Amino acid sequence: MKKHLLAAVSAAAFLSTGAAFAADGPLKVGVLATLEGTYTVLGEDGVRGLRTAMAVRGPKAGGRDIELIIQSTDASPDSAVRGARKLVEQDKVDLVIGPLSGSEGIAIRDYSKTQPQVTFLNGISGAQETTYVTPSDNFFRFNTDGAQWSAGLGDYVFNEKGWETVATIGEDYSFIYTQVFGFALEYCQAGGEITERFWVPLGTKDFGSIIASLPDDVDAIYLGLGGGDAVNFLNQYQQAGGDANLIGGSIMVDGTVLNSKGDAKNALIGTPSAGPQADTWDDENWKTYVKAYQDAFPPDQRFPSPSLLATGYYNATTAAMTCLDEVGGDLSDGHAKFRSCLANLELDAPNGKITLDGNRQAVGANFVSEVAEQDDGTLVTKLVAIKENVPQTLGIDPEVFAKIGLPSRETPECKSSY
Numbered sequence: 001m002k003k004h005l006l007a008a009v010s011a012a013a014f015l016s017t018g019a020a021f022a023a024d025g026p027l028k029v030g031v032l033a034t035l036e037g038t039y040t041v042l043g044e045d046g047v048r049g050l051r052t053a054m055a056v057r058g059p060k061a062g063g064r065d066i067e068l069i070i071q072s073t074d075a076s077p078d079s080a081v082r083g084a085r086k087l088v089e090q091d092k093v094d095l096v097i098g099p100l101s102g103s104e105g106i107a108i109r110d111y112s113k114t115q116p117q118v119t120f121l122n123g124i125s126g127a128q129e130t131t132y133v134t135p136s137d138n139f140f141r142f143n144t145d146g147a148q149w150s151a152g153l154g155d156y157v158f159n160e161k162g163w164e165t166v167a168t169i170g171e172d173y174s175f176i177y178t179q180v181f182g183f184a185l186e187y188c189q190a191g192g193e194i195t196e197r198f199w200v201p202l203g204t205k206d207f208g209s210i211i212a213s214l215p216d217d218v219d220a221i222y223l224g225l226g227g228g229d230a231v232n233f234l235n236q237y238q239q240a241g242g243d244a245n246l247i248g249g250s251i252m253v254d255g256t257v258l259n260s261k262g263d264a265k266n267a268l269i270g271t272p273s274a275g276p277q278a279d280t281w282d283d284e285n286w287k288t289y290v291k292a293y294q295d296a297f298p299p300d301q302r303f304p305s306p307s308l309l310a311t312g313y314y315n316a317t318t319a320a321m322t323c324l325d326e327v328g329g330d331l332s333d334g335h336a337k338f339r340s341c342l343a344n345l346e347l348d349a350p351n352g353k354i355t356l357d358g359n360r361q362a363v364g365a366n367f368v369s370e371v372a373e374q375d376d377g378t379l380v381t382k383l384v385a386i387k388e389n390v391p392q393t394l395g396i397d398p399e400v401f402a403k404i405g406l407p408s409r410e411t412p413e414c415k416s417s418y
Helices: 004-020 037-057 076-089 101-114 153-160 173-191 208-213 228-240 264-268 282-298 308-326 332-344 397-402
Strands: 027-034 064-073 096-097 118-120 165-171 193-200 220-224 246-248 271-273 347-349 351-358 362-374 380-388
Touching: 004 118, 027 037, 027 076, 027 101, 027 308, 037 064, 037 228, 037 246, 037 308, 037 351, 064 076, 076 101, 096 228, 096 308, 096 362, 101 118, 118 308, 165 173, 173 193, 173 220, 193 208, 208 228, 208 246, 228 264, 246 264, 264 380, 271 380, 271 397, 282 308, 308 347, 332 351
Parallel strands: 027 064, 027 096, 096 118, 165 193, 165 220, 220 246, 246 271
Antiparallel strands: 271 362, 347 351, 351 362, 362 380
16 A cells, blocks of 8 residues: 555655656747837837747747747736736746736846746846845846846946037836936936936826926936837927927837938937947847848748847847757756756847846846948947946946836936035
């Protein structure tokens, strides 16, 4: 009797392990992307980036077929959690890739802690808090955050452009707080002054009151807008006769805006910005990736060059597939081998080498650029300079950085030293 009982227990344990591993079955991957709302165009290109990675590497990883389940969100934390719950608790996915927007990322980090059996790879969301504050053991971010995306920009506009005073406009949520945080730290330490900060709700249609309130006595205006908000602002700003020098947040000058319909985007020509890529980078790995993106979709179903949203999802998917191949598709023991591979991976990404720090947050290159018009009339981000190996603390002593406070409407203060 005892022998039979032990045999039954052993068989149950074997079946349990086999269910967790199931190396001969399909691997279910859930994808969160903003396919509704003001960031719809961004989400669509994020999905194209993911599909480009699969086109490059094939439909299998670790010897297993990949079954994609794509779930739409609208950039709100609630929609991201609803989508993740559906993917994890109903569809029973093994991995989740996403989300796209900053506050979504914070919400998914928190949700991931309740689902330790699933591995989450960030899509491209860039709020600092997602990995800097109470990081999740099963949440990995292979993109630098919004503050890291600002590295090099403050120095450039103060020292090279000579713009000593700036006002900022930004969408009122965590990612743009992080973008302005990174820009303000560097710009103010260089000697610049931020005179006013304006905040608008995500999805703003009418910028009339903000445009009327913009100061005339500043050297430039920093624009932390994206998607439909960016296009709406540019249209209304031009109609109002605005002609100030502009500084672009990363998604203000991304391909999702530079390839929008209408002429308002031409106001961005010459605008300096910074972010995780530059369209004109003359690097073979980058050019190979751009061609793969172009080959994966007909010209009328993509941008001329991948947006940073596409690149983020491409990198997350490539990291996942690389490590699945490395471990032979083995997701047993709570994905232990797979997660160890992710944590220690040096990703040879198209936008430079990416490694993860102890919080599973990307350390990588950042690109300072200016918007330029090409011979065919299209707009691109033209490379000015590259900042290598930018950490989440931006080169500031970690203890000093922690005392600055988390990104918010008023943080950081505009100070020359910390």
